[in-house]
Amino acid sequence: MTKPSEIKLLGTPASPFANRVQFVLNLKSIEYEFIHENLASKSELLLTSNPVYTKVPVLFHGNKTPIPESLIIIEYLDEIEPDVHRILPMDPSHRAENRFWANYIDTKFFPLYEELRMTPNKEGKEAIKKQIIEQSQLLEDTFVKFSNGKLYFGGDDVGYLDVVLGCFLAWTKFVEKHNDMKVFDEVRTPKLVEWVKRIWSHEAFKINVPSNETLISFYMMLQIYKPPRAA
Amino acid sequence: MTKPSEIKLLGTPASPFANRVQFVLNLKSIEYEFIHENLASKSELLLTSNPVYTKVPVLFHGNKTPIPESLIIIEYLDEIEPDVHRILPMDPSHRAENRFWANYIDTKFFPLYEELRMTPNKEGKEAIKKQIIEQSQLLEDTFVKFSNGKLYFGGDDVGYLDVVLGCFLAWTKFVEKHNDMKVFDEVRTPKLVEWVKRIWSHEAFKINVPSNETLISFYMMLQIYKPPRAA
Structure with a gap:
């Protein structure tokens, strides 16, 4: 199991793409910290963790490279927690x-x-x-x-x-x-x-x-x- | 191992996206039939197998649903032949x-x-x-x-x-x-x-x-x- 607080999600509550990641985190009962981003005045954290797109969501997992892009993040979550509510089929x-x-x-x-x-x-x-x-x-x-x-x-x-x-x-x-x-x-x-x-x-x-x-x-x-x- | 002739690739030799799939098929020593598409006059096969985008490449594997989109195809090939020249890392x-x-x-x-x-x-x-x-x-x-x-x-x-x-x-x-x-x-x-x-x-x-x-x-x-x- 993923340890609580190891996972942080940079997002904004109105972002459907951040919501998507939250949905999967909930399905898999992964505890996480939600860090609010203000897209009207982007944070240093966003600019350094997703310099290519400077968009939310970005997932932080311990000291690993931050992961942007919601589809990539949810597939990552499915890979690190395959036994709890798998979202992608096996076939x-x-x-x-x-x-x-x-x-x-x-x-x-x-x-x-x-x-x-x-x-x-x-x-x-x-x-x-x-x-x-x-x-x-x-x-x-x-x-x-x-x-x-x-x-x-x-x-x-x-x-x-x-x-x-x-x-x-x-x-x-x-x-x-x-x-x-x-x-x-x-x-x-x-x-x-x-x-x-x-x-x-x-x-x-x-x-x-x-x-x-x-x-x-x-x-x-x-x-x-x-x-x-x-x- | 995938049986020869089970796999067909609809593409055109100038398409980098079709080339990408060919590269992976070669790396994995998967035999396949290449079906030439004429993009200036699209075939019925293309129109019916990829109605959403009508683009090459499209991969056919036996009677399964045809797979369009090169990144999706190469990941599919990596999943069906994981033991021969795996292209995505395990981590x-x-x-x-x-x-x-x-x-x-x-x-x-x-x-x-x-x-x-x-x-x-x-x-x-x-x-x-x-x-x-x-x-x-x-x-x-x-x-x-x-x-x-x-x-x-x-x-x-x-x-x-x-x-x-x-x-x-x-x-x-x-x-x-x-x-x-x-x-x-x-x-x-x-x-x-x-x-x-x-x-x-x-x-x-x-x-x-x-x-x-x-x-x-x-x-x-x-x-x-x-x-x-x-x-």
Whole structure:
């Protein structure tokens, strides 16, 4: 077992990527210290531990080299604690499929939320919303395939893709409210709607879900530091 | 051992990402069938096996779900043949570091070559060249750290990052010639210059290095299908 306090996580409560790591730390019952980062005025610790990207999260494990990038961190946690709530399947082919969809979610699906914020005019926003809807459909198909009639992407319990997609749910609700849209709905994506309820009430997940106030203040900071493109 | 002919690789000889997979297949002495893809007129096989990205490489292993994305494929190959020339280190912390730099090379370093091609004016090109030079320096530092006085990123033998960066060397030479620049040179990056010579003469590597003619014809296709931005 990993010793308590050996693990520190540099993050911000509104970061879905930091939330993702917290979700796995909770699932594996790994104690950790959360170090708050202020992205509006980056700390020396962030600049020295992740000089290439200067982004959170960064995981510190004793004296080892700090690990940035949430997908790399959660796979690391799965490797150091393989016997407690393993998140990646054992089968290499299933692992490859999981990695493929995680990469898709991070590079195609979630960036559309930011694109929606950055796009100034109504017409442009509608086009982005359409893409989000299309992708939600693809995620529904992926859920149906992976869950195979069970509760989670991971089957009977939370797995890698549940963590990867789950961490975006607080922002999904925020985006839905701000843009008068439904990302997941009962007609188009009925299985994901059920899955959202399940993840939302999962003990390991809900204790780190950022509050609406946290999201609003992060959103306001984004609007100042990286304002939407001019119309 | 993987049975011969169970493995098929859909690719094109000029693709560094397909070359990367070939490098690992060679290192592990896995027999495979190479299926040529014509990216100017994509095959039904590509469209159905990688509908999300419609890009090569795609690996087929028997009746399993086809695997796209070169980093995912090479990790898969390392998992199904762990005892023959393992490319990722056993230590989880070192694995995480390897994954971090692979991601860096694919998302920051190599895309600059394409950016150089797409940028129309001389001034813009000089700015990109400067970035390439800066990044080559960072890669030299990474090599020094990882190789720890030995021959390769992987130590005594070719490892994961040797494969990941090595596959871009044919294109590196092409870019150097076309743009009158040195990406790696003896003063700035002396260790990488030695490493390039070593990889370049490695048996598992050199049998799939694309010829200059192959690169030129691929480059000409790119110029037609995705021409540089207007000045």
